[in-house]
Amino acid sequence: MSSASASPTLDQLLAPYMGQGRTMLLPALHAVQQAQGHIGFEAATAIARALDVPVADVFGVVEFYALFSAEPRGQHTIRVCHGPVCRAHGADQVAQALSAHLGVAEGETTPDGQWTLERFPCLGLCEHAPAVLVDDRAVAPADPAHPEAVLHPTPEDEPKPVVGGSVRVLTAWEDPTQPRSLRAYRAAGGYRALEQNLPAEEIVARVKASGLFGRGGAAFPTGLKWQFAAQAPAQPKYVVVNADESEPGTFKDRALLEADPHAVLEGALLAARAIAAEKIYIYLRGEYGRAYRILQRALHEARDAGFVGPQAGVEVEIRRGAGAYVCGEETALFESIEGKRGFPRLKPPYPTTHGLFGRPTVINNVETLAAVPFIVREGPDAYRAWGTDESPGPKLFPVSGDVARPGVYEAPFGITLGELLELAGGPRGEVQAILLGGAAGFFVGPDALQVPLTLEDLRAAGLALGSAAVMVFNTQRDLRQVLLDVAHFFAEESCGKCYPCQLGTQRQYELLQRIFAGRAQPQDLALLDDVGWTMTDASLCGLGQTAANAVLSAKRLWPHLFEAGSEDA
Amino acid sequence: MADTVRLTIDGQEVTVPAGSTLLQAAQAAGREVPTLCYHEALTPPGLCRLCVVEVDGARTLQAACVTEARDGAVVHTRSPRVERARRTTLAMLASATNLDEAPQLQAYLQDYAADPAAFGPVARREYPLIDDNPMYVRDYSQCVLCWRCVQACATDAQYVFALTFAGRGFHTRISTAYGVSMPESPCVFCGQCVAVCPTGALKPRRTFLLEQGYTPEQLAHYAAVDHDAVHPPATHYAGQV
Numbered sequence: 001m002s003s004a005s006a007s008p009t010l011d012q013l014l015a016p017y018m019g020q021g022r023t024m025l026l027p028a029l030h031a032v033q034q035a036q037g038h039i040g041f042e043a044a045t046a047i048a049r050a051l052d053v054p055v056a057d058v059f060g061v062v063e064f065y066a067l068f069s070a071e072p073r074g075q076h077t078i079r080v081c082h083g084p085v086c087r088a089h090g091a092d093q094v095a096q097a098l099s100a101h102l103g104v105a106e107g108e109t110t111p112d113g114q115w116t117l118e119r120f121p122c123l124g125l126c127e128h129a130p131a132v133l134v135d136d137r138a139v140a141p142a143d144p145a146h147p148e149a150v151l152h153p154t155p156e157d158e159p160k161p162v163v164g165g166s167v168r169v170l171t172a173w174e175d176p177t178q179p180r181s182l183r184a185y186r187a188a189g190g191y192r193a194l195e196q197n198l199p200a201e202e203i204v205a206r207v208k209a210s211g212l213f214g215r216g217g218a219a220f221p222t223g224l225k226w227q228f229a230a231q232a233p234a235q236p237k238y239v240v241v242n243a244d245e246s247e248p249g250t251f252k253d254r255a256l257l258e259a260d261p262h263a264v265l266e267g268a269l270l271a272a273r274a275i276a277a278e279k280i281y282i283y284l285r286g287e288y289g290r291a292y293r294i295l296q297r298a299l300h301e302a303r304d305a306g307f308v309g310p311q312a313g314v315e316v317e318i319r320r321g322a323g324a325y326v327c328g329e330e331t332a333l334f335e336s337i338e339g340k341r342g343f344p345r346l347k348p349p350y351p352t353t354h355g356l357f358g359r360p361t362v363i364n365n366v367e368t369l370a371a372v373p374f375i376v377r378e379g380p381d382a383y384r385a386w387g388t389d390e391s392p393g394p395k396l397f398p399v400s401g402d403v404a405r406p407g408v409y410e411a412p413f414g415i416t417l418g419e420l421l422e423l424a425g426g427p428r429g430e431v432q433a434i435l436l437g438g439a440a441g442f443f444v445g446p447d448a449l450q451v452p453l454t455l456e457d458l459r460a461a462g463l464a465l466g467s468a469a470v471m472v473f474n475t476q477r478d479l480r481q482v483l484l485d486v487a488h489f490f491a492e493e494s495c496g497k498c499y500p501c502q503l504g505t506q507r508q509y510e511l512l513q514r515i516f517a518g519r520a521q522p523q524d525l526a527l528l529d530d531v532g533w534t535m536t537d538a539s540l541c542g543l544g545q546t547a548a549n550a551v552l553s554a555k556r557l558w559p560h561l562f563e564a565g566s567e568d569a
Numbered sequence: 570m571a572d573t574v575r576l577t578i579d580g581q582e583v584t585v586p587a588g589s590t591l592l593q594a595a596q597a598a599g600r601e602v603p604t605l606c607y608h609e610a611l612t613p614p615g616l617c618r619l620c621v622v623e624v625d626g627a628r629t630l631q632a633a634c635v636t637e638a639r640d641g642a643v644v645h646t647r648s649p650r651v652e653r654a655r656r657t658t659l660a661m662l663a664s665a666t667n668l669d670e671a672p673q674l675q676a677y678l679q680d681y682a683a684d685p686a687a688f689g690p691v692a693r694r695e696y697p698l699i700d701d702n703p704m705y706v707r708d709y710s711q712c713v714l715c716w717r718c719v720q721a722c723a724t725d726a727q728y729v730f731a732l733t734f735a736g737r738g739f740h741t742r743i744s745t746a747y748g749v750s751m752p753e754s755p756c757v758f759c760g761q762c763v764a765v766c767p768t769g770a771l772k773p774r775r776t777f778l779l780e781q782g783y784t785p786e787q788l789a790h791y792a793a794v795d796h797d798a799v800h801p802p803a804t805h806y807a808g809q810v
Contacts, residue, residue, distance in 0.1 A: 041747045054730030055746040346615045492738065496734070
C-alpha cells in the first residue's frame with residue numbers, strides 16, 4: 001500500500017475506466033477499494049459519473065460484495081476463514097490469536113488504522129486449513145502460535161496446490177506448485193488442438209461425442225450447450241469462464257488455474273471458435289490472488305504467441321469477483337460482469353440464447369474447459385477410455401478434512417469414495433461423516449465408501465456429484481458444529497432476492513442453533529423440514545435449491561444429533 | 570405456432586392464448602393463486618415465490634407469474650408441496666416483518682394456516698421510521714422486499730434511480746445511496762413507489778399524520794404556515810450513515 005502523499009487521486013484511479021460504462025463497475029470499485037481502503041460517498045459519486053451509473057446503484061453494488069466496503073477499513077484487511085473445514089481445524093484459535101495479538105475484536109480495526117480483522121465465510125483453501133487471507137495473499141495453514149507471521153505473508157509462504165491421483169490427464173504436469181509455462185504446455189501438445197483450425201462444427205461434434213458434462217455442479221452436457229449457442233442467431237456471442245469457485249470444500253479450479261492456466265485458456269479459445277465468439281471473459285473468484293497473478297501472466301504469454309488478440313480474432317478479459325458465493329450461479333455471474341448486484345435471473349431464457357449482455361453465451365466451469373483441449377486433440381474415444389458410458393472421462397476431486405493428504409485428486413469416474421480417500425492417503429482417524437459434493441451437497445456415512453462416483457450411481461443413491469468436493473470428518477469432530485458452519489455459510493451468502501432462500505437460510509441457521517443448544521421448541525424439527533423443503537422446492541436459483549441439502553441429509557442419517565439431551569453424539 | 574394452448578389446472582382443462590403465464594391460465598380456470606411481488610404494471614421479478622405451483626414433470630415448483638403455460642401441461646395449484654412452500658414462506662415472512670398493514674397478506678396467512686409465532690424468538694427486520702420529507706414516510710419494518718418501489722423508481726417507470734438495496738440476504742433493505750435523506754437524493758417525489766407498495770412501508774405523510782391523530786384542519790393550518798411544523802412526537806428521525 002502506498003503512502004498518503006503518493007496516493008493516486010480519484011481521477012487517476014478512474015482514468016482507465018472512464019466512459020466505458022457500467023460493465024467496468026467492479027473493476028473500478030476494486031481499484032478504489034484497494035487504494036483508499038473503502039468506497040465512500042465522494043468516490044462513489046465520481047465512479048457514477050465516470051461510468052454513467054446511478055450513484056444509488058454504485059452503493060447497492062458496494063453493499064453486495066464482501067470485498068467492498070462503504071465504511072473505512074484499515075490499511076490491511078485480515079480475513080480468517082470460517083468454512084466448515086477450517087473451523088474443524090482450528091480457525092477459532094487462529095482468530096483468537098490474531099485478535100489478542102492486534103488487540104482488536106473481530107470486525108474491528110486497530111487504533112493506528114493498520115489492520116482490520118474479519119471472519120470470512122470461506123476462502124477456498126480447505127486443503128490447507130486453517131486459512132487466512134491478508135489483503136490478497138493467502139496464509140495457510142495459519143499457525144495460531146505465531147500470529148505475527150500470519151500478518152506478513154511472502155509469496156513463498158503462499159499455499160500451493162497439492163495434486164495427486166490415479167490418472168494424469170487434466171493434471172499431466174510435473175510440478176503443481178509452479179504454473180506450467182507456455183513453452184512447457186506446448187511441448188506437451190498444448191495449443192495443438194487450437195492450431196488444427198478445425199471447423200466449428202467439428203469441435204462441437206468432438207465435444208458432444210466425448211460425453212463431457214459440466215463440472216461446476218449442474219452436469220449439463222457441454223457439447224449440447226455449445227451447439228445451442230452456436231445455433232443462436234444473435235450477435236455478438238460470448239464465452240465466459242466460470243472461475244468463481246466459492247463453495248466450501250471446493251478448490252479444484254484453483255489448482256488448475258494455478259498449475260496449468262494455458263489448458264483453461266485453450267479450452268476457452270476452442271469454445272470461442274466453436275460458437276464464433278470474439279470475446280472471452282474469465283470471471284475469477286476475488287479471493288484467489290495467486291491464481292489472478294498467474295492467469296494474468298499466462299494471458300500475456302498467449303497474447304504474445306498470437307493465440308489471443310486482434311490477429312487471433314478473439315479477446316480475453318479477466319474479471320475479478322468481489323466476495324459473493326452466489327456469483328458462481330451463471331446468471332448472477334453475468335449480472336456481476338454487467339456491473340450489478342449478483343442477483344440470479346429467472347430462467348428461461350437460458351444463457352445460450354440470452355446470456356451476458358443478453359447475448360448468446362457459453363458459460364463453462366474451469367475444469368470443463370480444461371478437459372476440452374485433450375478431447376479435441378486426441379479425440380472423443382481417447383477421452384472415453386476412462387469412466388463409464390454416462391460419466392465418461394477423468395475427474396478432479398477436491399478432498400479435504402480428515403485425510404492424510406488433503407488435495408486435488410484426479411481419478412476416472414467410477415472410482416469409489418473409499419478408493420478416492422485412499423488416493424488422499426486414507427482417512428485420518430475413523431470416518432464419521434463425509435460431506436459429498438460441496439457445502440450444497442449431501443452428508444453420507446462410512447457405509448457409503450463403496451459408492452462408485454458417477455452421475456448414475458450417485459443419482460441412484462439419492463446423492464449428487466455437485467462440485468465433486470469430498471469433506472471428511474472423523475469421529476473426533478463435532479458434526480453439530482459442522483452443520484452450524486454450513487448453515488451459517490448459506491445465511492451469509494444468500495443474495496436476498498427470493499423469499500425461500502433469503503428467509504430460509506436465516507431461519508435454518510437459527511433453528512439449528514436452538515436445537516443444538518438444547519433449547520428446541522416442540523415444533524422446531526418439523527419447522528426445520530418445512531424450511532429446508534421450501535428452499536429446495538421453491539427457491540429461484542440452484543444455490544437456494546441446494547442450501548438445505550446438508551442439513552436435511554444429516555437429519556435423515558443421524559436423527560439423534562437433533563434430539564434434545566444427546567450432547568454426546 | 571398455435572394461437573392457443575390447452576392445459577390442465579387442478580383437473581380442469583383450460584384453453585388460453587399462447588404465451589400466457591401459468592398465473593393467467595390459473596385465473597382463467599377460476600383458481601386463485603396468491604401473489605405478492607407481482608404487479609401488472611411492473612416487470613415481474615418472480616422472487617416472492619408465493620405463486621409457486623406444481624407442474625407434472627418439473628423438478629421444482631414453478632413461479633406461476635413468470636412461467637409460460639405449455640400445451641398439455643398438468644398443473645396443481647394447491648398440492649401438498651405447494652401448500653407447504655406457501656405456508657412456510659408466509660410464516661417466515663411474517664416472523665421477520667411487520668405485516669399489520671398488509672391485509673392481503675393477512676388473508677393469505679389465514680388461508681394457509683401459516684403460524685409465524687411457531688418460529689419463536691428469531692431475528693426480525695426492525696428499523697426506525699424515516700420521516701425526512703414532506704411527501705411520504707418510510708417504515709422499513711413493514712418492508713417485504715418485493716422490489717416494486719425500486720423498479721418503479723428505475724426503468725419500470727420513472728428513471729430516477731433514487732433507490733437501491735443495502736446489505737444482502739436476510740439483512741437486505743431498501744435504501745438511498747449511502748442512506749442520504751430523500752431530499753438529498755435524486756427523488757422527484759412522484760409518488761410511484763408509494764402507489765405500488767403492497768404494505769404500510771411507504772405511506773403518504775398526510776395519511777401517516779392523520780393516523781397519528783392530527784385532524785385535517787390542523788394539517789391544513791400547519792401546511793399554510795410551515796409544513797415542517799408538523800412533527801408527530803412519536804416519530805424517530807433516522808439520520809442514516
